[in-house]
Amino acid sequence: MEIHQVKQRLIMTSRLDGLGHLPIKVLQSVSGSTLVALDPIGVKNGDWVFTIANSAARTAAGDDEILTDLTVAGIIDNWPTQTE
Amino acid sequence: MEIHQVKQRLIMTSRLDGLGHLPIKVLQSVSGSTLVALDPIGVKNGDWVFTIANSAARTAAGDDEILTDLTVAGIIDNWPTQTE
Amino acid sequence: MEIHQVKQRLIMTSRLDGLGHLPIKVLQSVSGSTLVALDPIGVKNGDWVFTIANSAARTAAGDDEILTDLTVAGIIDNWPTQTE
Amino acid sequence: MEIHQVKQRLIMTSRLDGLGHLPIKVLQSVSGSTLVALDPIGVKNGDWVFTIANSAARTAAGDDEILTDLTVAGIIDNWPTQTE
Amino acid sequence: MEIHQVKQRLIMTSRLDGLGHLPIKVLQSVSGSTLVALDPIGVKNGDWVFTIANSAARTAAGDDEILTDLTVAGIIDNWPTQTE
Numbered sequence: 001m002e003i004h005q006v007k008q009r010l011i012m013t014s015r016l017d018g019l020g021h022l023p024i025k026v027l028q029s030v031s032g033s034t035l036v037a038l039d040p041i042g043v044k045n046g047d048w049v050f051t052i053a054n055s056a057a058r059t060a061a062g063d064d065e066i067l068t069d070l071t072v073a074g075i076i077d078n079w080p081t082q083t084e
Numbered sequence: 085m086e087i088h089q090v091k092q093r094l095i096m097t098s099r100l101d102g103l104g105h106l107p108i109k110v111l112q113s114v115s116g117s118t119l120v121a122l123d124p125i126g127v128k129n130g131d132w133v134f135t136i137a138n139s140a141a142r143t144a145a146g147d148d149e150i151l152t153d154l155t156v157a158g159i160i161d162n163w164p165t166q167t168e
Numbered sequence: 169m170e171i172h173q174v175k176q177r178l179i180m181t182s183r184l185d186g187l188g189h190l191p192i193k194v195l196q197s198v199s200g201s202t203l204v205a206l207d208p209i210g211v212k213n214g215d216w217v218f219t220i221a222n223s224a225a226r227t228a229a230g231d232d233e234i235l236t237d238l239t240v241a242g243i244i245d246n247w248p249t250q251t252e
Numbered sequence: 253m254e255i256h257q258v259k260q261r262l263i264m265t266s267r268l269d270g271l272g273h274l275p276i277k278v279l280q281s282v283s284g285s286t287l288v289a290l291d292p293i294g295v296k297n298g299d300w301v302f303t304i305a306n307s308a309a310r311t312a313a314g315d316d317e318i319l320t321d322l323t324v325a326g327i328i329d330n331w332p333t334q335t336e
Numbered sequence: 337m338e339i340h341q342v343k344q345r346l347i348m349t350s351r352l353d354g355l356g357h358l359p360i361k362v363l364q365s366v367s368g369s370t371l372v373a374l375d376p377i378g379v380k381n382g383d384w385v386f387t388i389a390n391s392a393a394r395t396a397a398g399d400d401e402i403l404t405d406l407t408v409a410g411i412i413d414n415w416p417t418q419t420e
Contacts, residue, residue, distance in 0.1 A: 001192075001203065001204035001205065001236065001237060001238055002202075002203060002204065003194075003202060003204060010134070010160060011160070011161040011162065012134075012158040012159060012160055012161060013159045013160075013161050014125055014158055014159040015157065015158035015159075016124065016125070016144055016157045016158065018143060018144060019157060019158070024085075024134075024158075026087075030202065031201075033115075034086075034087060034114065035085065035086060036085035036086065036087060036134050037085065040184065041182055041184070050178070050180075050192075050204050052235055052236065052237050053222075053237045054137075054138050054139070054222055054223075054237055055138075055139055055222070055223055055226070056225075056226060056234075056235045056236055056237050057140075057237075058139075058140060059186060059233065059235055060184055060186060060235045065143065066140075067136055067140045067143055067144045067157060068085065068136065068140055069085060069136050069137045069138050069140050069141075070085055073183060073184045073187060073235060074180040074182055074183035074184065074187070074192075075180060075181045075182040075183075076178060076179070076180055076181075077179040077180060077181050078179065094302070094328060095328070095329040095330070096302075096326040096327060096328055096329060097327045097328075097329050098293055098326055098327040099325065099326035099327075100292065100293070100312055100325050100326065102311060102312060103325060103326070108253075108302075108326075110255075117283075118254075118255060118282065119253065119254060120253035120254065120255060120302045121253065138305075138306055138307070139306075139307055141308075142307070142308060149311065150308075151304055151308045151311055151312045151325060152253065152304065152308055153253060153304050153305045153306050153308050153309075154253055169360075169371065169372035169373065169404065169405060169406055170370075170371060170372065171362075171370060171372060198370065199369075208352065209350055209352070218346070218348075218360075218372045220403055220404065220405050221390075221405045222390055222391075222405050223390070223391055223394070224393075224394060224402075224403045224404055224405050225405075227354060227401065227403055228352055228354060228403045241351060241352050241355060241403060242348040242350055242351035242352065242355070242360075243348060243349045243350040243351075244346060244347070244348055244349075245347040245348060245349050246347065262386070262412060263412070263413040263414065264386075264410040264411060264412055264413060265411045265412075265413050266377055266410055266411040267409065267410035267411075268376065268377070268396055268409050268410065270395060270396060271409060271410070276337075276386075276410075278339075285367075286338075286339060286366065287337065287338060288337035288338065288339060288386045289337065306389075306390055306391070307390075307391055309392075310391070310392060317395065318392075319388055319392045319395055319396045319409060320337065320388065320392055321337060321388050321389045321390050321392050321393075322337055
């Protein structure tokens with residue numbers, strides 16, 4: 001899994017039905033790259049989250065038929081200054 | 085999922101039957117890398133789209149037997165200047 | 169599989185049920201990138217481990233329904249100064 | 253999918269039976285990295301091709317049991333100077 | 337598939353049972369990155385090999401239940417100075 005910060009909700013003019021009804025969020029990695037994930041948790045902009053990729057992303061979205069390769073799986077406490 | 089801009093339709097002299105009949109598009113990432121995706125939506129050159137990879141890409145193409153590892157899943161509004 | 173060093177346990181305010189009850193660890197690669205993995209072995213901070221990705225990561229977590237794309241699969245002896 | 257140029261046929265002293273009998277080709281990406289793919293089409297050195305990865309690569313090789321994670325899926329016209 | 341050179345056998349203090357009994361080898365890519373793969377062939381240190389990733393890696397290890405995302409699939413002749 002990887003750690004990303006939530007930037008915004010993605011607004012689309014057209015999308016495939018198989019994406020279901022979950023919000024789609026734009027995420028940014030620490031290295032600055034941009035990714036897009038389904039959000040079954042309801043995260044807010046600025047939250048640090050961790051994401052699951054590939055086949056587990058579909059299960060994480062609540063249904064193995066959902067079209068996704070990346071899904072938000074949890075919100076992280078006190079990141080990036082977290083200490084154990 | 086990732087965000088790409090559509091550059092052109094890919095013209096081939098030979099292709100496997102299992103690719104089906106969807107158009108095949110050349111996409112470019114923000115970092116400049118080039119990828120190829122099936123297009124079940126009918127996107128235009130210059131559109132900003134988001135793409136789904138791996139097993140979900142096959143479902144997104146309309147049939148789990150379609151040969152693809154990347155499929156266009158939606159057109160994005162007002163990208164890259166979009167604000168929420 | 170890849171080789172990573174264990175940095176800390178990940179503390180979350182919210183997580184999907186499907187992640188199960190295994191600890192979730194933050195790992196760092198030799199090149200400095202940060203990843204997150206399920207830990208069925210009980211590794212300690214500072215341990216060098218190797219990780220399994222994608223569908224095998226789910227099996228490695230003990231149940232193919234577990235939500236993970238990366239699972240710790242073993243602790244390495246004498247890394248990185250190991251010689252055969 | 254990605255775009256690569258065919259460099260040569262790969263010569264091996266030992267290979268797993270599950271690879272089947274298709275030729276194995278060394279490909280080079282535009283950025284210079286080297287990959288290896290099964291070739292069910294019969295491409296020539298110097299051809300520009302596009303390749304399919306992961307589970308669809310196995311179907312593309314003609315049998316879901318074939319051992320491959322990358323298969324040549326088509327020959328591209330007039331690349332890289334192609335214009336639509 | 338990718339091309340790697342075998343560096344050494346990996347020595348572990350703890351490993352999951354599902355990895356089976358094949359040797360585990362440390363590989364190095366041409367670009368210098370380090371990976372770990374199961375070895376069903378019996379390759380020697382210094383050999384140039386090609387590897388299969390993801391679901392096909394499990395089949396290549398001899399059993400779809402084996403825990404691996406990378407398996408050695410063949411030994412290459414005369415690499416990297418090979419000419420066709």
